Amino acid sequence: MSKRKQQQLNDFDDPEFLGFAKSYLSEAFPNPQRIGCPPDSQLQQMAEHPVEARDAEISDHLTRCSPCFNRYMEMLANLRRGKAAGQ
Amino acid sequence: MADDDSAGVPRLNSLDRHGRQIAPEVFAAAETVFSRALRHGTKLLGDPAVVVNILEEVAATVSQRLLHSDPPGEATTTRNLAGYVFRAFVRHINRLKNKEHALLHAAIARNAAAPKSADPSRQFEMQILLREYLARFSFAEKDMCWRRLEGYAWDEIGKLQGLSGHAARERLRSAVKRVKAELAEEKGKKSLPSGAQAGQNEELKPAPRTDVKKKATTA
Numbered sequence: 001m002s003k004r005k006q007q008q009l010n011d012f013d014d015p016e017f018l019g020f021a022k023s024y025l026s027e028a029f030p031n032p033q034r035i036g037c038p039p040d041s042q043l044q045q046m047a048e049h050p051v052e053a054r055d056a057e058i059s060d061h062l063t064r065c066s067p068c069f070n071r072y073m074e075m076l077a078n079l080r081r082g083k084a085a086g087q
Numbered sequence: 088m089a090d091d092d093s094a095g096v097p098r099l100n101s102l103d104r105h106g107r108q109i110a111p112e113v114f115a116a117a118e119t120v121f122s123r124a125l126r127h128g129t130k131l132l133g134d135p136a137v138v139v140n141i142l143e144e145v146a147a148t149v150s151q152r153l154l155h156s157d158p159p160g161e162a163t164t165t166r167n168l169a170g171y172v173f174r175a176f177v178r179h180i181n182r183l184k185n186k187e188h189a190l191l192h193a194a195i196a197r198n199a200a201a202p203k204s205a206d207p208s209r210q211f212e213m214q215i216l217l218r219e220y221l222a223r224f225s226f227a228e229k230d231m232c233w234r235r236l237e238g239y240a241w242d243e244i245g246k247l248q249g250l251s252g253h254a255a256r257e258r259l260r261s262a263v264k265r266v267k268a269e270l271a272e273e274k275g276k277k278s279l280p281s282g283a284q285a286g287q288n289e290e291l292k293p294a295p296r297t298d299v300k301k302k303a304t305t306a
Contacts, residue, residue: 010260011216012235015191020213022236050247052226059229063221076237083243 022073029066036061037068040075047075097125097139104140107147110154116168117146124176131180131242133253141183145176188240219266228262231255 011017031037038058046055062069099117101109109117117124121142128138149172224232227248234244245255 010256011220011263012232012259013256017213017216018191018236020210021217024214024217025236050226050230056226059226059233062233063218063229072233073237076234076239080237080239080243 025063025069026066026073029064029069031065031067034065034067037065040071043068043072044075047072047079097136099139099146100143103143103147105144105147107144108150109143109146110150112168113146113150113153113172116172117142119169120173120176124173127177128180130251131184138180141179142172142176145179146172149175184240184242188238191238191240216267219270220263223266223269224262228259231259235259 038061042055042058046058050059062072099109099114099121101114103109124142125135125138128141129135132138132141149168220232221229231244231248234247240252241256242252245252248255248258250258
């Protein structure tokens with residue numbers, strides 16, 4: 001691949017980066033006591049209709065809590081499956 | 088294969104990229120739906136040249152099908168050939184998009200399951216970048232990032248933000264670029280040699296009056 005093409009590549013188009021990021025975020029922050037975790041209903045709301053004023057803290061929380069990150073990924077996957085089935 | 092006209096807009100060719108001939112009536116039908124197909128296909132796939140190649144392939148397939156289904160000399164039974172070509176084109180594009188989603192999903196899953204020690208320095212670099220992205224991205228950029236990690240296509244992400252798939256991709260790409268530029272700038276400041284930093288500080292001080300001492304010694 002040419003150098004110019006490589007520079008144009010977005011990390012979020014790179015399966016290696018995406019795979020690493022998903023694996024890292026799903027394991028690196030175990031948070032066994034579930035400190036500061038939002039309820040499922042709030043995660044679901046953010047998955048369906050993200051609103052900055054309401055969800056900014058939850059989005060930040062996902063960057064440091066693997067259980068919530070994994071739950072949110074599940075919700076996004078279900079939402080996507082639901083939309084695909086509805087089409 | 089798709090040729091470009093003088094304005095740079097790709098146009099149809101009577102042969103597809105595999106060298107299959109497109110029947111004249113199918114070619115005319117493809118020409119009729121060309122602009123609609125180009126608009127629709129470019130929205131989904133991004134590259135007009137790829138879209139035109141696909142339309143040519145579809146037209147060639149339709150030509151072959153007509154050739155085999157109609158006995159020579161008989162009129163074709165397809166009444167709305169242009170509509171038929173367009174529907175076949177849309178089906179083909181949708182199949183390609185689904186395949187692309189499935190491949191991306193599989194690649195993410197494969198890389199997520201890959202052993203972490205594959206290339207420690209690359210892993211470390213990706214870890215730092217990821218943490219910086221997440222710390223510096225805006226809410227909307229982070230939302231795009233979460234959905235991308237779950238294997239959403241750019242079109243799906245764009246729809247949520249009220250953008251096209253291409254615009255969503257560009258937005259996250261420029262956010263990545265912005266963060267990398269910020270990091271490079273911070274690194275540059277930190278790695279300045281102490282002499283250079285002192286030099287920078289001295290620029291802010293008033294210049295020393297060397298001429299005063301010289302005058303005193305000469306007097």
